[in-house]
Amino acid sequence: MPSALLQPLSPSRIKTLLLFLSLLFILYLVFHQPPPHPPLLQHLPLPTTRRHLLFSIASSAASWSRRKPYVRLWYSPDTTRAFVFLDKPIPDSNTAGDRSVPPVIVSGDTSRFPYTFRGGLRSAIRVARVVKEIVDRGEPDVRWFVFGDDDTILFVDNLVKTLSKYDHNQWFYVGSNSESYDQNVKYSFDMAFGGGGFAISHSLAKALANVFDSCLMRYAHLYGSDARIFSCLAELGVGLTHEPGFHQVDMRGNLLGLLSAHPLSPLVSLHHMETVESIFPNMNKTQALERFFIAVKVDPARICQQTICYDPSRSLSVSVAWGYAIQVFEGNELLPDLLSLQKTFMPWRRSGSIDATHYMFNTRDYPRDICKRPAVFFLESVASENNVMQSNYTRHNIENCPKTNKIDNLEKIRVFSEKLELDVDQVFLNRLCGL
Numbered sequence: 550m551p552s553a554l555l556q557p558l559s560p561s562r563i564k565t566l567l568l569f570l571s572l573l574f575i576l577y578l579v580f581h582q583p584p585p586h587p588p589l590l591q592h593l594p595l596p597t598t599r600r601h602l603l604f605s606i607a608s609s610a611a612s613w614s615r616r617k618p619y620v621r622l623w624y625s626p627d628t629t630r631a632f633v634f635l636d637k638p639i640p641d642s643n644t645a646g647d648r649s650v651p652p653v654i655v656s657g658d659t660s661r662f663p664y665t666f667r668g669g670l671r672s673a674i675r676v677a678r679v680v681k682e683i684v685d686r687g688e689p690d691v692r693w694f695v696f697g698d699d700d701t702i703l704f705v706d707n708l709v710k711t712l713s714k715y716d717h718n719q720w721f722y723v724g725s726n727s728e729s730y731d732q733n734v735k736y737s738f739d740m741a742f743g744g745g746g747f748a749i750s751h752s753l754a755k756a757l758a759n760v761f762d763s764c765l766m767r768y769a770h771l772y773g774s775d776a777r778i779f780s781c782l783a784e785l786g787v788g789l790t791h792e793p794g795f796h797q798v799d800m801r802g803n804l805l806g807l808l809s810a811h812p813l814s815p816l817v818s819l820h821h822m823e824t825v826e827s828i829f830p831n832m833n834k835t836q837a838l839e840r841f842f843i844a845v846k847v848d849p850a851r852i853c854q855q856t857i858c859y860d861p862s863r864s865l866s867v868s869v870a871w872g873y874a875i876q877v878f879e880g881n882e883l884l885p886d887l888l889s890l891q892k893t894f895m896p897w898r899r900s901g902s903i904d905a906t907h908y909m910f911n912t913r914d915y916p917r918d919i920c921k922r923p924a925v926f927f928l929e930s931v932a933s934e935n936n937v938m939q940s941n942y943t944r945h946n947i948e949n950c951p952k953t954n955k956i957d958n959l960e961k962i963r964v965f966s967e968k969l970e971l972d973v974d975q976v977f978l979n980r981l982c983g984l
């Protein structure tokens with residue numbers, strides 16, 4: 550007789566077995582503790598703050614003392630982390646007393662790297678290599694490495710807001726190309742132009758630092774530092790994330806057109822402030838930037854953000870670029886027309902070629918006839934109380950239009966606004982106001 554073990558299972562025994570197995574599975578699910586999250590994921594929800602950004606400023610022994618006033622505008626020793634990279638030590642470079650500027654580092658030797666761009670400066674290699682030297686220092690708790698020149702003016706709170714949209718644990722290269730079409734043709738539409746500043750996420754910066762020295766050997770023929778960094782990032786498969794707040798400012802003359810119709814995106818940087826005209830009339834460039842920063846400090850998110858108000862009873866259109874200037878147009882200007890940039894500025898390259906006069910944004914002519922220009926009012930003063938901002942703007946007349954018009958007597962405009970607190974997800978800001 551065959552033993553019971555060898556008996557084929559009856560359907561009812563199979564059912565019992567299955568029930569038993571599923572009971573075991575349910576008990577496993579009920580009592581099993583999931584493993585804890587890896588520490589990185591637990592840290593993600595904490596917002597990015599100023600302390601998570603580490604700035605590297607490319608300077609030189611020849612230019613540093615002249616450029617210090619630009620850095621002082623945005624650097625604050627207690628909340629900003631930054632280093633200045635010089636080609637060689639200068640006598641007062643590490644006097645610990647001057648806390649108004651960041652500490653200085655002397656760059657490593659780069660004489661072993663080839664540089665073959667005719668007429669260029671081989672300091673481009675040293676400046677490019679800052680991306681590796683800063684990572685190799687192993688500073689703690691850095692989410693973003695930010696790079697700029699000693700004449701890059703940064704708006705730190707706005708940069709924090711901008712970078713908070715991206716996950717620093719992924720690979721990101723954030724910045725902007727040039728305003729000038731022909732500069733982009735020459736270098737690349739997808740390169741972050743170094744003078745405007747750019748940011749590299751912590752994890753990408755690590756990967757870049759590992760390959761940077763060998764990568765530099767392949768790009769001896771390139772002109773600048775930014776083109777080297779762009780090329781090495783391209784080799785890693787990373788393209789530029791364009792953010793409209795960064796400004797290389799490859800243009801000359803009067804920046805009114807640029808600064809009075811900024812995209813509704815926080816202003817992050819301005820460059821070439823030495824080559825353009827003073828941004829406010831009747832004062833030098835440093836004084837003008839200092840006045841601008843009074844507004845930047847009280848409401849950074851709103852600086853230069855454009856709001857358009859219509860006064861139907863007097864048939865006026867008023868375009869406010871908060872903290873900077875107000876323009877009053879006679880008649881009803883259509884809103885889309887006020888978003889394009891008035892060509893108050895001139896091309897970066899003085900070659901006279903057609904390409905040099907093309908920009909990367911919509912423009913409109915700035916009338917030659919002064920009677921056809923809007924009346925312009927520039928920031929005079931700003932004060933804040935309980936998050937309500939009051940800013941005064943006074944009229945600037947270059948020459949008086951001989952014809953009289955209905956706003957001849959308007960000398961001063963006062964603007965009341967609430968402090969602008971943008972959420973990370975908030976991409977929408979109303980452009981219209983009521984008068």
Ligand SMILES: *[C@@H]1O[C@H](CO)[C@@H](O)[C@H](O)[C@H]1NC(C)=O
Nearest residue numbers: 618831832833834835836837
């Ligand atoms: C700008 O003006 C201020 C105040 O008059 C003066 O101290 C400063 O040296 C001037 N700067 C330049 C670059 O001319």
Ligand SMILES: *[C@@H]1O[C@H](CO)[C@@H](O)[C@H](O)[C@H]1NC(C)=O
Nearest residue numbers: 929930931932939940941963
């Ligand atoms: C703006 O101007 C008005 C009128 O002159 C004055 O009362 C007010 O204090 C000024 N506000 C600021 C912030 O300077």
